[in-house]
Amino acid sequence: MTTLVHTAHERGITTLTLDSPHNRNALSAALVRELAAALKQNGEDDDVRAIVLTHTGTTFSAGADLRDPPPPEALVALLRQIIELPSPVLARVxxxxxxxxxxxxxxxDITAASTExxxxxxxxxxxxxxAVISLPLIPRTDPRALARHYLTGxxxxxxxxxxxxLLTAAGDDVDAVLAPVLDGLRKSEPQALTETKQLLTTKxxxxxxxxxxxxxALSARLFSSPQARExxxxFLERREPPWVL
Structure with missing residues (x-):
């Protein structure tokens, strides 16, 4: 079977790379399962100071895989798993x-992206x-801006x-943006990092x-609706749905 999540280690940092190019790293049931397993394995490793989540190709993730979507419960569990991991998790986009x-x-916990x-x-x-992605988004994102982007797409x-x-920082060279962050994490005492992360994730x-x-329940209801099916x-047929004016 094709591996959808690759793992690499360097000086206390584990990098998990999403590698599902056929669907632009969409969150399929299989990808969610592999990512959850990789997070569990590395989150229990005392030698892992932090985890970096990144991707191959030009898309970090295209969202839910419409052909093989994960159950809403699985996505909720994955998001909560990231938040509850003892080690900080960084996104490199x-x-x-x-x-x-x-x-x-x-x-x-920390997110960085290139300017493109x-x-x-x-x-x-x-x-x-x-719906379910609002669980981490609403507590961490500006509400007025989120209203615009949610409602208009x-x-x-x-x-x-x-x-x-949504991002901690952006720059032309995302690795240059993350370099001092990773250096700081390598200098931090592991238990202190865990306790500090818990302070930040309480809300x-x-x-x-x-x-x-x-x-x-809302996600399940909406995804099974006639409007969603249409x-x-x-989307899959690359045409406009009937409600576009």
Whole structure:
């Protein structure tokens, strides 16, 4: 079977690389399973100071795989897993991020992207809503900006993503942006990192405890609706859905 998530280690940093080029690293059931397994294995390794989540190709993640989507519960579990890992998780983005892929970014502790990266919450354009990914997004992102981007589905750039709190930083060379961050993490005492991460994620985990069941049910209902079936069919057929004016 093809490996969808590759693992590499260097000086206490584990890099997990999404490698599903046929669907632009969309969150298929298989990719979500592999990523969850890789996070579990490395999150339990005392030698791992931090985890960097990155990608091959020009897209970090295109969102949910419409042909093989994971159950909403699996995506919720993956997002919570990232937040609850003892080690900090960083996102390294050198391409585009859409829909559910933005949930991965919001779950990470530190996020950096190159200036050519673009972002969009495209759910409303196929007849659904950014339901479960709101669990980490709403506590960590500017609410007025999030309202615009949720409701319009328009594309925005890395500077805007940084302004609204989706990214920690953006730059022409994402590795140069991350270099001092990784250096700082290597100098930090592991237990102190874990305790500090827990301080920073308290409000996000409160959102999971309060809203996960309701948003999981909302996602399941919307994805099974006639509007979503039409929207996803139109997307796969590369045509406009009937509600476009």
């Amino acid at each position: 050198t391409g585009h991020v859409r829909a559910g892929g933005l949930g991965l970014l919001a779950a990470c 990266s673009t972002f969009a919450f495209t759910e409303v354009r196929i007849g659904v809503a950014p 328009e594309r925005f750039d890395a500077a805007e993503a940084a302004r609204i709190g 996000v985990l409160e959102a999971f405890d309060r809203d996960a069941d309701a948003l999981t 929207g996803m069919t139109a």
